[in-house]
Amino acid sequence: MSVIEVANLKKYYQVHEKEPGLWGSIKSLVNRKYYDVKAVDDISFKIDEGELVGFIGPNGAGKTTTLKVLSGLLYPTGGSVSVLSHNPYRRDPEFQKQFSLVMGQKNQLWWDLPPLETFILNKEIYEVPDDQYKNTLEELVEMLEVADVLKIQVRKLSLGQRMKCELIAALIHRPKILFLDEPTIGLDVVMQKKMRDFIREYNRRYKSTIILTSHYMDDVKELCERVVVIDKGRLMFDGKLQEIIEKFADHKRLVADLSGTPSRQSLSEVGQIESFEPPRVVVNVPRGQVSERAVKLLTNFQVTDLNIEEEPIEDIIRRLFTQGTAS
């Protein structure tokens, strides 16, 4: 059953041009020129209950905008959106009690107060019963290992600790749907991993539906079976991560160890050199010619080891973005 349905969604921001300087300001007062930024431009998708879907795309792709529309913060320019059978923009309290939006760059915790103070306020705002509040808090605090920071002022916490407390504040009412916008941004590698483990575990334990945006491929690769790729407000791909490879990979990689002193020049005849650090070399070759190229490598060089690998997903996606066309 779909809990999120988005059909032909468009969100254009109207911005006005302003020329620099005082004269520019005056001119723009008298004669404002508006133009549209097409942040989201005709996107459709459906998400089922309990799915953990990754939204990826470069900066400015329209990920945050999409989540803001799904949360009812922004009024869509066109198309239709339904979340848990509600129109998000109506901001019906019954709907608002069933989801949470967490933005990595914004905080909802009271900066000068301990996180617990925000939790207590949220408990009232979301009408969480006492015993449920107690249980949920206990469970989340244990999962995220933050028992010792609950009574420390937020501004004295590390970014990682703060992010964990942001999550607790957002989850205290047990939302059915969770929108996570770049939850790992700025975190160190260890903390990123902890965050991912938590998200996975949360999704598994509570069967909640999660959309996660990121421009770190690792987040998505580890967590999400299904990915939605957007770029410049358009949907480039929607499906299993594995299918990206099948659909878009037109190269394979020959990873070889060469003995002796191989020449870069003659290696480039085998294919496009990805890395050249003898003995280890990596060469990209077209998918259709893998065997011929491998034979060429084996005959022209002294090969001690050879592997044929798929192109990494990061590279495929980066290529998708730079080409800017979906096939």
Add this chain to the structure above:
Amino acid sequence: MKSLKRYLKIYWLSISRAYMTDLEYRFNFAASLLNTLFSFISTLIFFNIIYLRAREIGGWSQYELLTLLGVYLLIKGFFEFTVRKGLDRLPRYVRRGTFDGVLLRPVGSLFQVIASKLDFDDLSQILLAVILIAYSLKHLNWAFNPVYLSAFLLMIAAAAVILLANYLMIMTSTFYLTNIHHEDIYKNFLQMTRIPLDIYSPKVQFIFTYIVPLAFFVTLPAKTLLGKLNPILLVTAPIFALLNLYLAVKFWNFSLRYYSSASG
């Protein structure tokens, strides 16, 4: 009933947090009282100079005019104490994108903005107002009259609602124009109400009552207290107040569409 209790609790939690947060805040009541007192005394001197020459202005005797001044302080103090400081935070919320949080929570957005601050300093104005009104009424040999008093409270309530509605409309324009000087608009607007507006011709009075509703704030409540009000206004004032509030809230809800949620 249950939801009223919930809103009161949220109001309390939110206001108390605002105080805990406000590091620079000290209970500045004394300083604020002095400040109010000084600006008040200068006004008083001004009034007294005028009354050295005339015994009456536009049908208002000296102590009646002081009553008017008291009502002005009462309305202003009450409004600034309860609503204004919260609403004043709106432009900042919008610019920084913190307004997102307000819109996401399952409690009315307007309520949350108003509940974001309560400034106890403004109680000094209310205190001074009550003293001044009592003092003037004593000089006028005002006999306690429950009818006038309840009518007065009704008119004060109507005034508060109209003021809230009008200020809300000014603040709502934040969603369209980022740099409005609402502070100045408000000040000029309110200062005009210190004059008894019935010194003007009926045409101008009508404008100041129903178009730019300045008369409701001070002149009409003061006249109620003095027993000089046209009773029909006791009916039109509440209706007019509710109409204003309705329009202001409609305008607010409509304007939220233009909120574009600062990037981040």
